[in-house]
Amino acid sequence: xxxxxxxxxxxxxxxxxxxxxxxxxxxxxxxxxxxxxxxxxxxxxxxxxxxxxxxxxxxxxxxxxxxxxxxxxxxxxxxxxxxxxxxxxxxxxxxxxxxxxxxxxxxxxxxxxxxxxxxxxxxxxxxxxxxxxxxxxxxxxxxxxxxxxxxxxxxxxxxxxxxxxxxxxxxxxxxxxxxxxxxxxxxxxxxxxxxxxxxxxxxxxxxxxxxxxxxxxxxxxxxxxxxxxxxxxxxxxxxxxxxxxxxxxxxxxxxxxxxxxxxxxxxxxxxxxxxxxxxxxxxxxxxxxxxxxxxxxxxxxxxxxxxxxxxxxxxxxxxxxxxxxxxxxxxxxxxxxxxxxxxxxxxxxxxxxxxxxxxxxxxxxxxx
Numbered sequence: 001x002x003x004x005x006x007x008x009x010x011x012x013x014x015x016x017x018x019x020x021x022x023x024x025x026x027x028x029x030x031x032x033x034x035x036x037x038x039x040x041x042x043x044x045x046x047x048x049x050x051x052x053x054x055x056x057x058x059x060x061x062x063x064x065x066x067x068x069x070x071x072x073x074x075x076x077x078x079x080x081x082x083x084x085x086x087x088x089x090x091x092x093x094x095x096x097x098x099x100x101x102x103x104x105x106x107x108x109x110x111x112x113x114x115x116x117x118x119x120x121x122x123x124x125x126x127x128x129x130x131x132x133x134x135x136x137x138x139x140x141x142x143x144x145x146x147x148x149x150x151x152x153x154x155x156x157x158x159x160x161x162x163x164x165x166x167x168x169x170x171x172x173x174x175x176x177x178x179x180x181x182x183x184x185x186x187x188x189x190x191x192x193x194x195x196x197x198x199x200x201x202x203x204x205x206x207x208x209x210x211x212x213x214x215x216x217x218x219x220x221x222x223x224x225x226x227x228x229x230x231x232x233x234x235x236x237x238x239x240x241x242x243x244x245x246x247x248x249x250x251x252x253x254x255x256x257x258x259x260x261x262x263x264x265x266x267x268x269x270x271x272x273x274x275x276x277x278x279x280x281x282x283x284x285x286x287x288x289x290x291x292x293x294x295x296x297x298x299x300x301x302x303x304x305x306x307x308x309x310x311x312x313x314x315x316x317x318x319x320x321x322x323x324x325x326x327x328x329x330x331x332x333x334x335x336x337x338x339x340x341x342x343x344x345x346x347x348x349x350x351x352x353x354x355x356x357x358x359x360x361x362x363x364x365x366x367x368x
Contacts, residue, residue: 008032009168010122012110013064013072015057017184017191019128020064022170024187026126027068034122035072037061038114040081040105063190075118077109084108090215093239096263097344103158103360107290111163124168131156132172134356140165142292142357144350147176148313155311157348157360161292212239221266223251226259227273238266243365244340257339274339282334283321286347289328289361297358299349306350309338309363315354330361341365 009026013019013035026033039054058074065072085104092099110127111119119125130150134143142164144151156164174180184192216239223233233251235241238261241249245258249270260269291298299305301323306315316338322331332347341363348360 005030005032007124008034008122009124009126010119011035011070011126012114012128013037013061014128015060015064015191015194016128016196017181017189017194018130018171018196020060020189020191021180021184021187022126022128023064023070024068024183024189025170025173026168027070033070035061035065035070036114036118037072037074038077038110039074040077040109060191060194067188067190075114077114080113081105081109084112092344093212094216094263095344096238096261098242098342099344100346102155103346106156107158107160111159111167115163115166119163119166124166126168126170128171129156129169130171131169131357133167133169139294143172144355144357145172145174147174148354150177151313152311153350153357154308154346154348154360157292157357158290158346159292160290161359164292209240213237219266221268223249223268223270226269226271232270235268238263238268241268242340243342244338282337282341284332284341284347284363284365286330286332286349286361287327287364289330289349289359291359293356293358299358304352305332306352306354307332307334308348308350309340309345315350328361 009031011019011023011026011033013023015037023033023035037058039058062072085101085108088104089099089101111125115125130145130147130152132143132145134141142153142156144153171180174183181192216237218236220234220236221238222231223235224230225232235250241258241261243258243260246255249256249258251270254272255274256270256272257274258268259271261267262269299320301320303320305318305320307318308314309316317335318332319335320330321333323329324331343364345363346360347363349358350356351358
């Protein structure tokens with residue numbers, strides 16, 4: 001892409017240092033830029049649970065845009081976010097699954113409704129994600145950045161590939177977060193020393209547990225040791241626990257691990273044996289895979305792959321052992337066990353050199 005003033009870019013600005021640096025980089029390259037802050041906080045209904053920092057975010061976003069002389073648009077996406085992300089999240093939690101709202105935000109809001117309603121009027125959109133565009137033989141791929149801890153391709157892997165092709169990731173040229181902050185300090189951006197945001201995007205500073213309690217309530221159930229069937233304690237609702245969880249279970253004499261949940265009877269099954277150390281192989285299904293690659297590049301049966309079962313630097317090694325072409329479901333066998341395989345969570349698939357994200361789908365450990 002040439003650096004021309006007539007190339008229009010809609011930059012998604014969060015008020016943090018990452019998107020501020022992305023905006024500054026593109027501005028220096030003399031593109032025709034507008035910035036967009038998407039207001040998605042649930043501040044009205046949940047304000048009593050904690051601070052929703054959207055006003056603070058907007059202050060920083062506006063300050064950066066004033067400094068760079070770029071127009072800032074504030075767009076309300078709360079209704080769209082509720083309908084496409086929050087309702088799904090609540091429904092999945094109530095069914096005992098482990099959803100990932102940030103994946104859905106990227107797919108249905110940032111690169112979904114925003115893209116379809118506003119982004120379509122621009123040549124590209126740009127974000128402050130840690131990812132990069134890789135060009136091979138005139139084809140575009142979603143590439144991983146050098147810093148494996150900061151790499152965010154996992155969160156982008158469920159997005160429509162045509163929209164990924166029209167998205168720019170300016171932070172892909174940095175080696176790590178330190179160099180991003182260095183750039184911000186050099187350019188005297190107000191966000192240079194602002195702390196990174198933590199947690200789920202629509203909650204702000206609200207604790208996820210409080211959010212779950214608000215919508216799911218409390219219901220006393222049993223905690224059962226899976227090997228003996230013995231009740232060892234009670235809990236306030238299976239929806240507060242995730243498969244593989246170790247901390248926050250509230251049991252003495254551990255460590256204890258959450259092995260399984262029965263949402264119908266409100267039961268949590270635990271064990272002192274880490275799921276990683278159990279003998280049976282980890283076999284699960286990735287359902288409805290969203291591919292970011294060409295059809296001819298999609299892996300086949302008996303193909304070895306790299307996976308991420310959650311955001312982070314660790315790649316799992318596995319093999320495709322069966323494909324259901326009708327449902328686009330792939331049965332996967334991991335070479336090494338993982339303690340955190342949870343229904344409803346996403347598994348992202350990567351090339352074996354760990355450089356390109358090929359897509360992702362929703363995990364089902366019951367292979368249903």
